Amino acid sequence: MRFRFTTLTTAALLLLTASLSFAAGTIKIGGLFSVTGPPAFLGEPERNTAKMVVDSINKAGGIKGQKLELVVYDTAGDATKAVQMATKLIKDDKVIAIIGPSTTGESMAVIPVAEREKVPLISCAAGSKITDPVKRYVFKTAQNDGLAVAKIYEYLQKHKQNKVAILTVSDGFGASGREQLKSLAGKFGMQVVVDDTYGPKDTDMTSQLTKIRGSQAQVLIVWGTNPGPAVIAKNAKQLGLKLPLYMSHGVSSKKFIALAGDAAEGVKLPSGKVIVSDVLPKNDPQKGSLLAYVKDYQKHFKAEGDHFGGHAWDGVMLVKAAIEKGGATTEGIRAGLEGLKDFHGIGGTFNFSAGDHAGLNKDAFVMVEIKNKDWVIAK
Amino acid sequence: MKKELIKYAVFALCILLAPLVFSGNYLMNVLVFVGIHTMLAVALNLLLGYAGQISLGHAAFFGLGAYGSGILSTTYNWNPWLAMTVVALVVGGLAFAIGFPILKLKGHYLAMATLGMGIIVYIVFNEWVAITGGPSGFSGIPNLELGPLVFDSDLKNYYLVWSFVLGCVLLSVNLANSRIGRAFRAIHDAEVAARVMGVNARLLKVQVFALSAMICAIAGSLYAHVMTFVAPPSFGFNISVELLTMVVIGGLGSIYGSFLGALLLTLLPEFLRFMHDYDIVFYGGLLMVMTIFMPGGLVRGIPDLFRKITGLKNKKGGAHA
Incomplete structure (x- = not known):
């Protein structure tokens, strides 16, 4: 057994040196x-x-x-x-x-x-x-997270909605999103009426959503990465929450749709263009890449x-x-x-x-x- | 006592000369963190190995030291050395205060209480965004300075951190061999008996808890100034468990064992890297094997192993002759 281990390490070392000498140039x-x-x-x-x-x-x-x-x-x-x-x-x-x-x-x-x-x-x-x-x-x-926030706010502005509830995850991604959502709100004439957070490992967000349901909010913006937002989408559906649901680019992969199932229908989010590359207009400069x-x-x-x-x-x-x-x-x-x-x-x-x-x-x-x-x- | 002195001198010499071998290499950087881990492991060993009190929340003191130093020296422009001293004293005081109720508990209950303390502190780091920067961390912490010397390279940080480690090891070895050290071991073996013998077990337990917390806080301050960045995951529950593993693998109740444990657990992942995705499996397996076959930790297991191997050779040699 010891013999085999030595041969293995020697082989590994040889490989390493080989690759090193090869790497010149x-x-x-x-x-x-x-x-x-x-x-x-x-x-x-x-x-x-x-x-x-x-x-x-x-x-x-x-x-x-x-x-x-x-x-x-x-x-x-x-x-x-x-x-x-x-x-x-x-x-x-x-x-x-x-x-x-x-x-x-x-x-x-x-x-x-x-x-x-x-x-x-x-x-x-x-x-x-x-x-x-x-x-x-x-x-x-x-x-930058700020660009995604600006995209959502611009879209809301176009659709004449200005009272938002934000629900962000308490990790780096959510904290940065929350900061941007609050600091850019004024610039786009938005009013943050509810500002709540949830933990990255939480499995039920009904209490936050109940609070949001009783508020003046016209839309709900959720900032997080899987699986939290999928739980929120499902909870919202169970509660019969009628607010339009907006998410961050943190969930723009098929995984989110798989996790949230039917509750994902109608969710809107800003996303990089990868996921919609096939339906982009022909003149989009990124389409080729x-x-x-x-x-x-x-x-x-x-x-x-x-x-x-x-x-x-x-x-x-x-x-x-x-x-x-x-x-x-x-x-x-x-x-x-x-x-x-x-x-x-x-x-x-x-x-x-x-x-x-x-x-x-x-x-x-x-x-x-x-x-x-x-x-x-x-x- | 003379033996202890020789052991310490050899240890210090090895530490002093190590950069001759590793200088300019990235292992220098890893050794800086080995030093910080050694301080933490020694601190926990004083509590667990000597006084026999478990803590699953030591990462909290480490984190308080790191955040305390970071925030005071960056947001409030304090002198980093002053910040480090004040934070160590405050954390020690805090541990002293919570030590009284917490250390009344024993066994699993003590583990639970310290675990809870660790989690509470972690949540504060994570959620108090205005002060700690929250989950995305706290950056821009200055390097330590000593006159014209700025500790900004791995080599300088190595000597900075290890001089603290050497101080901490000297203190711990002395403490362990003193009257108080013997009292700790008495508490460890039989608390009631110790009290009957006139040892103030309750106060001693709280004192060693506070001392242990203070060493952790200093290690945290060093970490903050070396990294110049701190984030909550570095002070979570898994770090507390990792520290516990270092102490147990190294050898309970042995200061140098804690060093071996910290060295092994910090360096091993680096050497297992060639196994790619299987390194975690191998790492876990190795830890299991070591706890099964070296129940006394590395510090007792390695000499045993050595004796076994040399003993085996002697027997073989005898057969040939």
């Missing part, structure tokens, strides 16, 4: 995704997508003839681990850019490391404070590509574009990213500048409605 980039842990629903599609995109870039001849190599570590949604893994990527693997982490908390923890070591970080998390204020080496691909991504993901993983994976797609492709523009060095990528204009990705059309490292505007979102267990663009 390739461009190394890192990925930090929470493939396990509570945010696994983000990390898994992100890792899958990043690997898939790197493979397809290499098959097409790499970047300027150089192969791309992706080193991925799992952060398990833990800030301490994310910092350790970021240090490992920079110090041991010597990557020249990092894609990820998946959540806002982990990104905030990793930012000081990236800034100190001067390695570009392209976060896949949504929190607007990642790039506000602007940090020299930090960029992000996920749409979107259709290609959805097709590829379906082929490789037999599952529907969602906009979470899209963040990683954008990350890798942005790095590629930046290397083509600025060269394969950390400074080259940083400068290349900052000067990148009209990049039609999955999350939207990116326009970075020295004052904007998030690069998207509210056109990155479309309002969609769930009808017959599928997405349609809301009128």
